[in-house]
Amino acid sequence: MQITRKISDDIVYVGVGDKRLARFENLFPLPSGVTYNSYLILDDKVALMDTADSDVTDQFIDNIETALEGRTIDYLVVHHMEPDHGANIKRLLDRYPQMKVVGNTKIETMIHQFFDVDLTDRMVIVKEGDSLPLGKHELTFVMAPMVHWPEVMVSYDKTTKTLFSADAFGTFGDLDGALFNDEVDFPEDYLDEARRYYANIVGKYGMQTQALLKKAAGLEIEMIAPLHGPVWRSNLEYFIDKYQTWSSYEPEEKGVLILVGSIYGHTHRAADKLAAALKEEGVSKVKMYDVSKTDVSYLISEIFKYSHVVLACATYNNGIFPKMADFIHDCQALCVQNRQVAIVENGSWAPASGKLIREELAKMKKMEVLEPQVTIKSSLKKEQEEELCQLAKVFAQSLKEGE
Incomplete structure (x- = not known):
């Protein structure tokens, strides 16, 4: 059974929520689970934005196949190589022989570290400011090293004004059927888990997070699509302000x-x-x-x-x-x-x-x-x-x- 939702007319959420995982990175308790977010852009060329953890592979593949409706994937864009997002790269390379992988040089190196794969003629290397035309959509790539691994990058779709933000703006917790921030009571039910996610996963890299925020400030962003947690389509300033506070190590509250x-x-x-x-x-x-x-x-x-x-x-x-x-x-x-x-x-x-x-x-x-x-x-x-x-x-x- 597929579980997909559209985040725009031709961008489909194909990620998977996981309530069974006890500890994130086998370290941090997950009382409410976690989501592994992935997005499929259905344009003249089809681009899949990241994969998912191996524990949810079957549901993930089912979601993709349903959303494709018989089409194939032209590009797999890899923003971050951590296995909760990159575990299915080899499986997808085998399943879609025409698919090319889009990433920077550090991502290519890490793919070979994790998998025994031949990327000859299948790797598209991008750097800061490079673009990938898909048809109506065009992705522009922004490097975000150490937010929170050295290979991390994000991408911006000017057509929908969406920032695919990798692990930035992520949140612990499954969404119980919701997808967007305005479908949940975020301050009441998810803010503490968003802070816990940032502080423990990204907290060491405040300077690098600040650098990414400065780059993002130059983009016209109407939607943020992270790799964990809800997609932000309203009140973006609220969450961006939290990231400004946390990454500058300023206290969020007096107390x-x-x-x-x-x-x-x-x-x-x-x-x-x-x-x-x-x-x-x-x-x-x-x-x-x-x-x-x-x-x-x-x-x-x-x-x-x-x-x-x-x-x-x-x-x-x-x-x-x-x-x-x-x-x-x-x-x-x-x-x-x-x-x-x-x-x-x-x-x-x-x-x-x-x-x-x-x-x-x-x-x-x-x-x-x-x-x-x-x-x-x-x-x-x-x-x-x-x-x-x-x-x-x-x-x-x-x-x-x-x-």
């Missing part, structure tokens, strides 16, 4: 994110006291997570969202509590920066996590540590409660100054 690494609960109770004190100081947005219970991909998404962060952390084997250390390591790897951070440390005989966290934060850009640092020995005492209240006042004042 306090409290992350807790607690062994027996004493550090967590201190964090609870701080959260209550923040509320008493009029801080409206306070979000708390236990780093041992929440997958780190969600924590990374939240630190991309909030302006202020509290790391409440027990000392473990004279070091940082391991789950907190993992989170900080991920922050460093993904270039998290430009946040205001406070530290609450705990240790029964030699509290050391605070000093060690400061050393790790010093390796990152524009991470301002707010004082006072609160030190707990085993359990929260009355004098530390007052220190936590003072820290809450510092946070409240800092948030007001940023308004």
